[in-house]
Amino acid sequence: MFQNRAEALALALPAALFAAAVFIAPVVILLSDGFRAPGGGWTISAYTEFFSSSLNQAVFLRTLKLGVLVTIVAAVIGYAAAFAIVSLEPGKKGKVTGLIVLPLMISPVARTYAWIVILGRTGIVNQAFQALGISEAPLRILFSETAIFIGLLQLFLPLMIISLISALENMPKDAIPAARVLGANWFQVFWKVILPLTKEGVVIGGTLVFTGCLTAYITPAILGGSKVLMLETLLYQQVTVSNNFVAASVIALILIVMSFAANILLKRVATARNKTMRNTKGTAQ
Amino acid sequence: MSDPNFLTLENLTLAYGDTVAVKDLNLTIGKGELVAFLGPSGCGKTTTMRAIAGLLSPASGHVKLDGADITRVSANKRNVGLMFQSYALFPHLSVYENVAFGLRLKKTPAAELDKRVRAGITSVGLSDYADRKPGELSGGQQQRVALARSMVMEPKVLLLDEPLSNLDARLRLDMRSELQRVQKETGVTMIFVTHDQGEALSLADRIVVMKRGAIEQIGSPEDIYNRPTSAFVADFVGFENIFELSDGRLKTPKGPVELSGPVPIAAGLAWRPRMVTLGSGPFQGTVRGASFAGNSREYLLDTPLGPIKAEVDAALPPHELGAELAFDLPVGTAAQLSTFG
Amino acid sequence: MSDPNFLTLENLTLAYGDTVAVKDLNLTIGKGELVAFLGPSGCGKTTTMRAIAGLLSPASGHVKLDGADITRVSANKRNVGLMFQSYALFPHLSVYENVAFGLRLKKTPAAELDKRVRAGITSVGLSDYADRKPGELSGGQQQRVALARSMVMEPKVLLLDEPLSNLDARLRLDMRSELQRVQKETGVTMIFVTHDQGEALSLADRIVVMKRGAIEQIGSPEDIYNRPTSAFVADFVGFENIFELSDGRLKTPKGPVELSGPVPIAAGLAWRPRMVTLGSGPFQGTVRGASFAGNSREYLLDTPLGPIKAEVDAALPPHELGAELAFDLPVGTAAQLSTFG
Amino acid sequence: MMARNLFIPITLGLVITFLIGPFLIIVAASFSAGETLAFPPQGFSLRWIAKVFTVESFRDSFYMSMFLAIGGTLAALILGIPASYALSRYKLPGAETIRTIVSAPIIVPGIIVGLSLLRYIVVPFQVGITLALFLAHTALILPYAVRVVSASLGNLRSDIEEAAVLLGSSRLGAFFRVVLPNIRGGIMSAFILGFVTSFNQVPVSLFLSGPGVRTLPVDMIAYMEIVFDPSVAALSALLAFMSIGIVFLAERFLGFSRYV
Amino acid sequence: QEKTLTISVYALAQDEYKKIVYTPFEEKCGCKLVVETGNSVERIAKMDANKANPVVDMAVVSMADALSAARAGLIDTIDTSKIASFNDLYDIAKDPNGDGMSIGYTFYATSIAYRSDKMKIESWADLLKPEYAAHIAWPNVTTNQGPPSLYMLGLALGKDTPDLAAPIEAVGAAKDDIVTFYEKSSQLVQLMQQEEIWAAPIGRFTWAPFSKLDMPIAWATPKEGQTGGMNVMIVTKNSKNRDLALEFMDFWLSADTQSKLAEALIDSPANKEAKVSEAAAKNLTYGEETAKSLKLIPSATSLDNRAGWLKSWNEKVGQ
Numbered sequence A: 001m002f003q004n005r006a007e008a009l010a011l012a013l014p015a016a017l018f019a020a021a022v023f024i025a026p027v028v029i030l031l032s033d034g035f036r037a038p039g040g041g042w043t044i045s046a047y048t049e050f051f052s053s054s055l056n057q058a059v060f061l062r063t064l065k066l067g068v069l070v071t072i073v074a075a076v077i078g079y080a081a082a083f084a085i086v087s088l089e090p091g092k093k094g095k096v097t098g099l100i101v102l103p104l105m106i107s108p109v110a111r112t113y114a115w116i117v118i119l120g121r122t123g124i125v126n127q128a129f130q131a132l133g134i135s136e137a138p139l140r141i142l143f144s145e146t147a148i149f150i151g152l153l154q155l156f157l158p159l160m161i162i163s164l165i166s167a168l169e170n171m172p173k174d175a176i177p178a179a180r181v182l183g184a185n186w187f188q189v190f191w192k193v194i195l196p197l198t199k200e201g202v203v204i205g206g207t208l209v210f211t212g213c214l215t216a217y218i219t220p221a222i223l224g225g226s227k228v229l230m231l232e233t234l235l236y237q238q239v240t241v242s243n244n245f246v247a248a249s250v251i252a253l254i255l256i257v258m259s260f261a262a263n264i265l266l267k268r269v270a271t272a273r274n275k276t277m278r279n280t281k282g283t284a285q
Numbered sequence B, C: 001m002s003d004p005n006f007l008t009l010e011n012l013t014l015a016y017g018d019t020v021a022v023k024d025l026n027l028t029i030g031k032g033e034l035v036a037f038l039g040p041s042g043c044g045k046t047t048t049m050r051a052i053a054g055l056l057s058p059a060s061g062h063v064k065l066d067g068a069d070i071t072r073v074s075a076n077k078r079n080v081g082l083m084f085q086s087y088a089l090f091p092h093l094s095v096y097e098n099v100a101f102g103l104r105l106k107k108t109p110a111a112e113l114d115k116r117v118r119a120g121i122t123s124v125g126l127s128d129y130a131d132r133k134p135g136e137l138s139g140g141q142q143q144r145v146a147l148a149r150s151m152v153m154e155p156k157v158l159l160l161d162e163p164l165s166n167l168d169a170r171l172r173l174d175m176r177s178e179l180q181r182v183q184k185e186t187g188v189t190m191i192f193v194t195h196d197q198g199e200a201l202s203l204a205d206r207i208v209v210m211k212r213g214a215i216e217q218i219g220s221p222e223d224i225y226n227r228p229t230s231a232f233v234a235d236f237v238g239f240e241n242i243f244e245l246s247d248g249r250l251k252t253p254k255g256p257v258e259l260s261g262p263v264p265i266a267a268g269l270a271w272r273p274r275m276v277t278l279g280s281g282p283f284q285g286t287v288r289g290a291s292f293a294g295n296s297r298e299y300l301l302d303t304p305l306g307p308i309k310a311e312v313d314a315a316l317p318p319h320e321l322g323a324e325l326a327f328d329l330p331v332g333t334a335a336q337l338s339t340f341g
Numbered sequence D: 001m002m003a004r005n006l007f008i009p010i011t012l013g014l015v016i017t018f019l020i021g022p023f024l025i026i027v028a029a030s031f032s033a034g035e036t037l038a039f040p041p042q043g044f045s046l047r048w049i050a051k052v053f054t055v056e057s058f059r060d061s062f063y064m065s066m067f068l069a070i071g072g073t074l075a076a077l078i079l080g081i082p083a084s085y086a087l088s089r090y091k092l093p094g095a096e097t098i099r100t101i102v103s104a105p106i107i108v109p110g111i112i113v114g115l116s117l118l119r120y121i122v123v124p125f126q127v128g129i130t131l132a133l134f135l136a137h138t139a140l141i142l143p144y145a146v147r148v149v150s151a152s153l154g155n156l157r158s159d160i161e162e163a164a165v166l167l168g169s170s171r172l173g174a175f176f177r178v179v180l181p182n183i184r185g186g187i188m189s190a191f192i193l194g195f196v197t198s199f200n201q202v203p204v205s206l207f208l209s210g211p212g213v214r215t216l217p218v219d220m221i222a223y224m225e226i227v228f229d230p231s232v233a234a235l236s237a238l239l240a241f242m243s244i245g246i247v248f249l250a251e252r253f254l255g256f257s258r259y260v
Numbered sequence E: 001q002e003k004t005l006t007i008s009v010y011a012l013a014q015d016e017y018k019k020i021v022y023t024p025f026e027e028k029c030g031c032k033l034v035v036e037t038g039n040s041v042e043r044i045a046k047m048d049a050n051k052a053n054p055v056v057d058m059a060v061v062s063m064a065d066a067l068s069a070a071r072a073g074l075i076d077t078i079d080t081s082k083i084a085s086f087n088d089l090y091d092i093a094k095d096p097n098g099d100g101m102s103i104g105y106t107f108y109a110t111s112i113a114y115r116s117d118k119m120k121i122e123s124w125a126d127l128l129k130p131e132y133a134a135h136i137a138w139p140n141v142t143t144n145q146g147p148p149s150l151y152m153l154g155l156a157l158g159k160d161t162p163d164l165a166a167p168i169e170a171v172g173a174a175k176d177d178i179v180t181f182y183e184k185s186s187q188l189v190q191l192m193q194q195e196e197i198w199a200a201p202i203g204r205f206t207w208a209p210f211s212k213l214d215m216p217i218a219w220a221t222p223k224e225g226q227t228g229g230m231n232v233m234i235v236t237k238n239s240k241n242r243d244l245a246l247e248f249m250d251f252w253l254s255a256d257t258q259s260k261l262a263e264a265l266i267d268s269p270a271n272k273e274a275k276v277s278e279a280a281a282k283n284l285t286y287g288e289e290t291a292k293s294l295k296l297i298p299s300a301t302s303l304d305n306r307a308g309w310l311k312s313w314n315e316k317v318g319q
């Protein structure tokens, strides 16, 4: 029934052409600025220059680290939460999804201010820690990488959960029981059955979270107390302080490449099991 | 059968939310036994299997295997294999990988794994299809993948939920011998659901007949097919002529009827069509319908006892519709039903 | 059969990508005919049905229905019903809504719709389950929903892909009569796939036996079961003793063997186990295996012709393993195979 | 399987606490009498809520944001659903390329999007700011529409569509009658993700704002630049409740939990 | 057809501006006012993109941004003869960049808000004392308060080179102690209220909410003095509504309008004749003396060093 190529193109092309025309074209033109040599012609010197600075290297690595960390934690929590939500009865499912969505609607600024209340020296967390005897003096959680991590996780976890819910929903009903009966523990069920069957979901969720972390500005700025530079901060500085759009486009492309790489990597990871299996078999033949 | 209590289901009650599917079921199966579950659609066969496999936790009752109470043991640690009625193949994995799935989890050494997987795939006749995904297979091919996947695991108990229903008669025979071979070689305890009487007869050591979530009769294939103890089982295994007894007489729509000879003390009697003597006897009937079924011919008679089905060899000359025939329901061969209804 | 060419498949070749599943198939079916597709798993039965239904466009060839070439007519305009082997129930709709689906699309008036849907659901014995979703039904119950869904539509051609495979023998008989009733009432042309010989025998006007994407034999049920024309069909329908003929003699692993009586001109001869005369005859064999199958007993004999399977009435006294028995392969009753291989 | 009975409530409890915690602080602050966010709140008052409604500029930018979020999401779904359907049901040459193209917008930093659209779309083609914003938001939401819907289409068996067609439905009809109901969850997810992405979008809208045209988050950030009083918290809380309302309505409307 | 004037302003307090400035002006001139808002950088970026076909006629930006716009050729000399109240402006507002292309309309002081019960601030350098540093927020270099504060710290340290090397070094040395380098002054009230911080350099225009906190918070008068900033008006080059723009500026700079804006605690007046109540004056930067005493960084210095400050800041503080 699904053999008609023309039909498929008619369905897919409007979206592709739209994205190409109103989005990809202008962005590509802007990004190409980063490759223009001053005297005409093309060069990648802007990039080599960027990475020759040890500051930039450190910022790059830190951004990468935070992005990866938040994405992994979000994926782990996200799967558990999405799995739990999908197992709920239909009525509750909608309500819980509503609750998950709720934080997405809070202005990012207001939300970070709420974290200040929660994580501050006199905040709820420190009060609880002291009451429970976990710590004597108030901990300085705010304005650190930890605070950024918490803020970003809360900011982007819903994106992961929501992406996963839709992927989990239509999973073949008996796939998990079948794996269980074949001896898979929950970890193996997850890794060998749930993950490959929901890879679209985790790829989109993971890309959203990772990209979100890379391009978040307000959360690192406020919760990190600007002590923790991120690539996006550098990008903003280039635009808003230095008015240097070429330098900005260089950072932007680095961010894009990171996101893109993350996207590809996520696809790889999600399909890795099958790949290695095929290879093993190939050699065993 | 070294251990006659190898698998024990004790007062098992199983429910989906508020729907009780199986109620207070008790069953004991010996090690190495081959048991068939028989019963009408929706009677709880699959549900019981899911509970044995650990996919459904009982509302109450216990499952014991090999001396241990496994009611709370999770499915992956029970070493119980289940072939799903719906196959439940992994759509993202090839036939090979579907079959290899469980062995990989057991960390079977690569060479042995490959040997066993290939043997499994070959035994179900799919060696040419090892690299296909389930979506690219025919229905019967998928069913065979599911069969191979559950068999290569060599579990303690193998549960097969209608393993051969989508296979042709020829292949079904091959698969039957394959199952017997595996059973003999590994001594696995096997429970299977089938709707094919021949399959149940030729494979099973014992047959469990279920009815609305409860066991109606347990017995050897011959018991079940020749000596059903209830009208339900009799009807289910093809006794078309079933009568309640009261005061030694058959209850019929047209009043009580006396039989020739001494009548046993039972709640009812039942005759298969082929157990009806046609051409002689104390009763008279009119042929209302006739059908040819390969070896035999079946007649539907209108009689004072109500409609009677009789079967005779196809080699005998056929009777016309409307013909008047004498017949008998011999008490000696009748199945004696201890419960009726 | 008012129109003998009601449905015509002409040189139909069907492929999934590069995999050719059906090759150059020709078939003509008359209006109101009831045809069974028979053949080993993966031979192309489902594929052919999908092409008739319009779900698969042929790589080449034509499908003609009721005088019109419908090869390029889209599936929803063909008025061809298909019950899927995989059921393909709508998971989001109740049993009632699954069955009502097609009628609603036809804008059937509410009262009539309700009447027909309820009748359909009742005819498959699911009136208590009308409000359940497919996920809350047993395998057999799901299969019956699929059956009801395709039947209530009363299409020109109804294709049933293993409609009763997951039902118990009892229910299967009921469903069979239900199918016959519908067929009689509506005069629908019906093609069904079954692996149950009894079903094919009792339901079908004609049987089409397929082998690897091609038709091997077409004929009446009795033709197919008694007069297979190829070794493949003979084997498929249960002729266990099949021999090639060469120069009027049987080819056996141990050399050519002369038969008693005049030998017909054919490529081969085949005997069902029950056609083997046991106890007398020109040949000698040793009992190597015996099995009980309800009505009958089957013996496996070691003979100079190779292994021979013979079946006799269970009422006769059994033979021991190792016993030496005389037997005959009567030429008169043998099926004469025109092609061998 | 027993563990599952505990697994679900515990997981959801922890996750929801984490996600909703900050929101509770904000709600508390909205109703507090104090001048800052605090927990526990200092006194009770509705003045911050009331203040939200007196800020005139919020009203216009709210309408603009609603228009963009709802219009952009719908436009993206209208473009995206057919595309994801084609990508997951047909063997399409260049499918990966198409997937990459429509997914690209999520991986480009918003500030770059805003700047490049301003420079290479708005200025050269003299496109109105409102239209430019609408196009930009549609493009930004498109990836969610395509990818999230694909995720749920991917696992949906396709024989039910064939069944629907054989029962007399057109291809399109089959899509609406049996595909859509079974991917409602995915579409809801896409809608939610798209809506909030658009509604919270700051960097793109920053450059694509023009005389008289502003989105709410940009407005709120500007408002908070210098003063942060609980009225912004109150506005946030109101928006969150509104979003719950929208999710609730969308669910009613799309009937998604009835089916999944 | 009705004339239209398009202005580009900071996004602040638009409701009040509308009431005090925009609507009255529209009534007066019989024209329509279209307002674009945003921060100065992105608004200037847009002006730059639309250079050939300007959308905006008149804009208000910071002093330094005005100079940057002038250097980019985006703005024109202002014909001050059309501004009736020009001569009533404080001298520093008349031509802040010395190029005749901008007029100041408001200015503000920047000093230190601090908890008088916890600390004593006599010098900008006091903030970095070990016992205080763990309780202060310092403005990020990218904010408007950043460079002026560093400049004052430089003065306090006795090393006031234009590259601000010494103060950045000093802040960098204390970075682990310093609670946060703030981006938005709005967060300071929150931090102060939670006792997360005791002190922070702030602009006077954000003072009001601090004074409402139930805490002893004082406005420091450090011995090095106060710094601050000025916002200015500019006119777009090739604007088609130049006269209307000048008329609008005249209206905005009038004593009457300036008084009203001051009373509403929005902008400190640049017009000497503006009348301001006691209460309002307390919250604003007010008076000629104050204006003269502010130590402002010259626009050129700030423009020429901006990138350098950022670079050394990132190295010393952002690491």
Ligand SMILES: Nc1ncnc2c1ncn2[C@@H]1O[C@H](COP(=O)(O)OP(=O)(O)OP(=O)(O)O)[C@@H](O)[C@H]1O
Residues within 6 Å of the ligand: B135, B136, B137, B138, B139, B140, B141, B142, B166, C016, C019, C020, C021, C039, C040, C041, C042, C043, C044, C045, C046, C047, C048, C085
């Ligand atoms: N989607 C597909 N892609 C590739 N090959 C397919 C696909 N579907 C079926 N085939 C192959 O086509 C052949 C015919 O399949 P078909 O489903 O018609 O068999 P069948 O006769 O219905 O078998 P069964 O009785 O097992 O259902 C099989 O060999 C099968 O592997």
Ligand SMILES: Nc1ncnc2c1ncn2[C@@H]1O[C@H](COP(=O)(O)OP(=O)(O)OP(=O)(O)O)[C@@H](O)[C@H]1O
Residues within 6 Å of the ligand: B016, B019, B020, B021, B039, B040, B041, B042, B043, B044, B045, B046, B047, B048, B085, C135, C136, C137, C138, C139, C140, C141, C166
């Ligand atoms: N998920 C479910 N939710 C509610 N009821 C269910 C569910 N699954 C099965 N049932 C009901 O429980 C009863 C037993 O179902 P089960 O699947 O065990 O039957 P079965 O004996 O395997 O039948 P079949 O031969 O048709 O497969 C049936 O009446 C069925 O409708």
Ligand SMILES: NCCCCNCCCN
Residues within 6 Å of the ligand: A076, A079, A080, A083, A186, A190, D003, D004, D007
């Ligand atoms: N017994 C707990 C079941 C939960 C399954 N979780 C799967 C997701 C893994 N992260």
Ligand SMILES: [Mg+2]
Residues within 6 Å of the ligand: B045, B046, B047, B085, B161, C138, C139, C140
């Ligand atoms: Mg079942």
Ligand SMILES: [Mg+2]
Residues within 6 Å of the ligand: B138, B139, B140, C045, C046, C047, C085, C161
């Ligand atoms: Mg098939």
